[in-house]
Amino acid sequence: MSEENIDLSSQVGKNLREIRKSKRISIEELASVSDISKLTLGKIExxxxxxxxxxLWKVARGLNIPLASLVDFQEESEIYRFETNHYFAGQHNDWFITPVCKAFGSVEWHRACIEPNSEYSEYHLAGSEEIVLVLxxxxxxxxxxxxHQLNKWDVLRFKGEELHTYRNCSDERVYLMLSLTYATP
Known part of the structure; x- marks a missing residue:
């Protein structure tokens, strides 16, 4: 798939349909466990x-899968170029994350940016590990x-299932690389 032809919405829909069917879950069942309407799930697929x-977070939780599984593009070798239009934003547009790739079924990489004077909190699936590199x-x-106070090039590793908060108390954007490893893909 060439970079020019990436359609994130179509790829997410294709991935969701394949994952849902491989888990033998109906749209109705997924709607119930994810608290997303059948209509919305159908449109996504x-x-x-x-x-x-x-x-997407609710869908991933409902399927008990890593979020990156929904936005994964599989190719033998890929260049992951920075694209300003392929990202997800936090509720207040103070946190931006771009899934980069999924490696070997249980590791995913993300680029992230946290805006000045803002914070973002999250947690991941049980058994996950997160590594944060401050750029x-x-x-x-x-x-x-x-x-934990982290400076440029510092790395923090922790259990992803624990609630964790990223805080940028400065007047500049902070860019990060995040690695998430899951016990099971």
Whole structure:
């Protein structure tokens, strides 16, 4: 698939349909466990909707899969170029994440940006591990109630299932690389 022909909505829909069918889950069952309407799920699967990060998160949780599984593009070798139009934004547009790739079924890589003077909190599936690499500036991270001050090129590894908060207390954007590893793909 060439870079010029990437249609994120269609790829998400295709991936969702394949994953749902491989798990033998009906759209009705998925709607129930993810708290997303059947109509919305159908539109996503057909590539007719551009789902928000919140909706994709609920779908991934409902299927008990990593979020990147829904936006994965499989090729033998790929260049992952920075594209400003292929990202997911937090509810207040203060957190941006771009899925980069999924490696060997259980590891996914993301580029992320947190806006000045903002924070974002999340947690991942049980048994997951997250690694954060700070590319510029300073970032405060709270993991399991413990604060960590990270500087450019610092790396923090922690259990992804613990609630963690990214805080940018500076007046500049902070860019990150994130790696998520799951116990099962």
């Amino acid at each position: 057909r590539g007719e909707a551009n789902p928000t990060l919140n909706i 510029n500036g300073q970032l405060e991270m709270e993991v399991g109630g413990k604060n």
